[in-house]
Amino acid sequence: MRIGIPKGLxxxxxxxxxxxxxxxxxxxxxxxxxxxxxxxxxxVEFCVDEACLPVKVFHGHAASIKDRCxxxxxxxxxxxxxxEYICPKFCGLPEMIIHSIPHVPKVSMEPIYMQxxxxxxxxCFSAGSAVTKNSAKxxxxxxxxxxxxxxxxxxxxxxGQKLTVMLAGHPYVIFDEYLNMGIVNKLRAKGIGIITEExxxxxxxxxxxxxxxxxPFWTFQxxxxxxxxxxxxxxxxxxxxxxxxxxxxxxxxxIDLIRYCIGHFPMLVIKLDEHTGEAGMDTRVEAFIDMLERxxxxxxxxxxxxxxxxxxxNPV
Amino acid sequence: MxxxxxxxGNVYLAVKILFDSLGIDYIIPPLNSxxxxxxGSKYSPEEICLPFKLMVGxxxxxxxxxxxxxxxxxxxxPCRFGEYSELQMRILKQLGHNIEFIIMDPVSSIGLNxxxxxxxxxxxxxxxxALSKMGSIFLAFTAMKLIDEIEAAAHTIAGYETNxxxxxxxxxxxxxxxxxxxDPIKAVNILKQYSNRLKxxxxxxxxxxxxxxxxxxxxxxxxxxxxxxxxxxxxxMKVSTTRKLTPTWWVKDMLLKTxxxxxxxxxxxxxxxxxxxxxxxxxxxxxxxxxxxxxxMDGAIQIFPMGCxxxxxxxxxxxxxxxxxxxxxxxxVVDEMxxxxxxxxxxxxxxxxxxxxxxxxxIRC
Ligand code: SF4
Ligand code: SF4
Numbered sequence: 001m002r003i004g005i006p007k008g009l010x011x012x013x014x015x016x017x018x019x020x021x022x023x024x025x026x027x028x029x030x031x032x033x034x035x036x037x038x039x040x041x042x043x044v045e046f047c048v049d050e051a052c053l054p055v056k057v058f059h060g061h062a063a064s065i066k067d068r069c070x071x072x073x074x075x076x077x078x079x080x081x082x083x084e085y086i087c088p089k090f091c092g093l094p095e096m097i098i099h100s101i102p103h104v105p106k107v108s109m110e111p112i113y114m115q116x117x118x119x120x121x122x123x124c125f126s127a128g129s130a131v132t133k134n135s136a137k138x139x140x141x142x143x144x145x146x147x148x149x150x151x152x153x154x155x156x157x158x159x160g161q162k163l164t165v166m167l168a169g170h171p172y173v174i175f176d177e178y179l180n181m182g183i184v185n186k187l188r189a190k191g192i193g194i195i196t197e198e199x200x201x202x203x204x205x206x207x208x209x210x211x212x213x214x215x216p217f218w219t220f221q222x223x224x225x226x227x228x229x230x231x232x233x234x235x236x237x238x239x240x241x242x243x244x245x246x247x248x249x250x251x252x253x254x255i256d257l258i259r260y261c262i263g264h265f266p267m268l269v270i271k272l273d274e275h276t277g278e279a280g281m282d283t284r285v286e287a288f289i290d291m292l293e294r295x296x297x298x299x300x301x302x303x304x305x306x307x308x309x310x311x312x313x314n315p316v
Numbered sequence: 317m318x319x320x321x322x323x324x325g326n327v328y329l330a331v332k333i334l335f336d337s338l339g340i341d342y343i344i345p346p347l348n349s350x351x352x353x354x355x356g357s358k359y360s361p362e363e364i365c366l367p368f369k370l371m372v373g374x375x376x377x378x379x380x381x382x383x384x385x386x387x388x389x390x391x392x393x394p395c396r397f398g399e400y401s402e403l404q405m406r407i408l409k410q411l412g413h414n415i416e417f418i419i420m421d422p423v424s425s426i427g428l429n430x431x432x433x434x435x436x437x438x439x440x441x442x443x444x445x446a447l448s449k450m451g452s453i454f455l456a457f458t459a460m461k462l463i464d465e466i467e468a469a470a471h472t473i474a475g476y477e478t479n480x481x482x483x484x485x486x487x488x489x490x491x492x493x494x495x496x497x498x499d500p501i502k503a504v505n506i507l508k509q510y511s512n513r514l515k516x517x518x519x520x521x522x523x524x525x526x527x528x529x530x531x532x533x534x535x536x537x538x539x540x541x542x543x544x545x546x547x548x549x550x551x552x553m554k555v556s557t558t559r560k561l562t563p564t565w566w567v568k569d570m571l572l573k574t575x576x577x578x579x580x581x582x583x584x585x586x587x588x589x590x591x592x593x594x595x596x597x598x599x600x601x602x603x604x605x606x607x608x609x610x611x612x613m614d615g616a617i618q619i620f621p622m623g624c625x626x627x628x629x630x631x632x633x634x635x636x637x638x639x640x641x642x643x644x645x646x647x648x649v650v651d652e653m654x655x656x657x658x659x660x661x662x663x664x665x666x667x668x669x670x671x672x673x674x675x676x677x678x679i680r681c
Contacts, residue, residue: 050622086394089629091593091629095632096632096633099633249396249624251363253396255361256361257403
């Protein structure tokens with residue numbers, strides 16, 4: 001049985017688990033390529049226009065391998081933490097795929113709840129049953145996949161020469177080089193330190209969001225917002241670069257929450273879609289970095305309104 | 317305490333009856349308009365959904381006329397609606413308004429005690445006894461039901477009436493009259509009268525108007541300004557429309573959700589295409605489309621605000637419904653930039669298509 005795994009959305013975070021799980025079950029695994037132009041074009045072609053770029057790209061990944069596999073893993077991740085969700089689009093992902101792409105093979109439709117092992121195993125059992133009828137084998141594969149996943153870590157933490165920025169956003173935007181037009185390497189080349197939300201502990205973010213009136217119900221809202229506030233308070237960053245997608249409803253809320261809490265602290269918001277030009281983004285990042293440098297040199301530095309507009313900040 | 321509410325279709329009429337009868341001080345913001353949208357868009361995050369912006373516009377107008385408390389329903393579901401209150405509170409605070417928000421969240425996420433506490437906060441300003449408070453709530457709910465029924469009847473009749481425009485005229489004068497009346501009992505009586513008058517309209521059931529279901533995101537289908545008065549447009553074109561999502565439906569849905577008995581019909585209908593709850597009203601949207609096909613409607617129009625996450629999922633499923641159930645569906649996305657002319661043209665083109673399709677079927681039979 002050939003299992004197809006599209007390299008999109010939360011693949012970047014959970015690929016170790018899925019790959020170990022299915023290879024232990026003895027199935028052949030077909031993973032789509034790194035995102036590239038063809039994949040993005042296919043995604044744009046199949047997916048509804050109104051969707052966000054990551055979901056479109058996911059459609060492209062699924063379409064690129066659908067003819068080469070017998071079973072397509074479309075993770076319907078409902079939640080990864082208790083009483084928290086990820087995004088409505090994740091909840092309806094399998095439906096979006098099967099109704100938008102013609103001739104898809106069998107697709108995993110079961111919902112995934114990752115908040116505890118028992119719930120998560122339910123999914124693994126149903127997906128594993130498609131490969132083998134041996135439940136002991138599934139259990140064993142589950143355990144070793146879990147172990148492997150524990151060892152894997154995502155996130156970027158790199159010291160810089162003078163400046164450090166927090167790279168905020170959903171992981172599948174930050175870790176997809178094609179989608180974000182290689183921003184990580186561009187920052188590296190400039191000697192800018194980078195830190196992502198993964199390096200702030202869960203308990204710290206939970207503590208941080210208590211100052212909100214309402215308990216956040218999206219995991220990434222709590223993580224990103226909480227991490228940004230913590231990093232800022234501990235003076236570990238000089239600025240925030242938020243990588244967002246057009247039409248992402250979750251980001252629009254997170255960005256707004258962060259803006260209110262950080263006041264005049266510099267934040268650059270980059271919104272991506274299939275039409276975003278690389279040159280435009282580069283100029284904005286450069287302007288932003290320049291502004292940060294001047295700000296560090298001069299404690300009382302206040303950017304001029306023109307600079308604010310150019311670097312994507314809210315002019316006061 | 318002066319309470320205000322954001323607009324949602326005709327809910328303000330029922331709320332007015334409720335507060336009048338409880339003797340609570342309130343302010344109803346002016347009906348949604350370009351001005352509300354302008355104000356709302358100015359102070360809201362750019363990419364937030366349209367309902368949010370209109371609601372902010374409502375609050376600001378109310379605050380300027382002296383309101384100090386906002387009464388709002390909430391949710392803690394996967395969609396943005398649950399986050400509205402948090403952001404809106406901050407926006408008003410930034411504008412220098414010290415406004416209290418009373419949010420009616422679902423019992424399942426805040427617990428019964430907390431909910432009662434919040435209800436009591438609203439009720440405490442009323443001097444009525446507990447029993448007559450119950451009476452007021454009942455009266456308001458009756459009114460809401462009546463309004464929804466009147467509206468639904470008018471939308472259906474529009475395709476059959478002998479004197480075109482009669483139903484539409486009655487509907488609009490009904491709303492005006494009820495809003496002017498500050499005696500709750502009288503207001504309900506006015507509603508009853510209108511309900512009867514609508515029934516008395518002369519209709520010609522030999523007519524074969526196009527029948528269309530209006531489906532989609534709940535705020536934009538109910539609030540006429542946000543959908544550029546689509547139901548009025550369709551009434552003018554002598555189309556008979558139905559819509560299952562109404563404020564009454566919403567109240568029942570909220571109450572029955574706790575025991576999982578809510579809108580069985582719609583959810584069952586959606587099972588074939590979308591068996592899980594994904595937030596917002598995506599399942600209802602699919603269910604309505606399926607039912608519309610079953611009820612032999614000519615087509616459906618889906619309306620949702622730009623960037624609405626659950627409806628984007630439904631939009632990608634709807635083509636399959638069209639294919640399997642043979643129901644043409646038009647999706648309309650609305651935001652503050654939607655131009656009236658283009659919007660109308662798309663509706664007209666869709667109606668043309670339905671007409672032609674019907675003739676085609678007739679010829680073939
Ligand atoms: S969280 Fe945002 S970017 Fe991710 S799938 Fe949802 S809408 Fe798209
Ligand atoms: S259902 Fe749509 S319009 Fe409503 S809050 Fe969610 S995204 Fe916004």
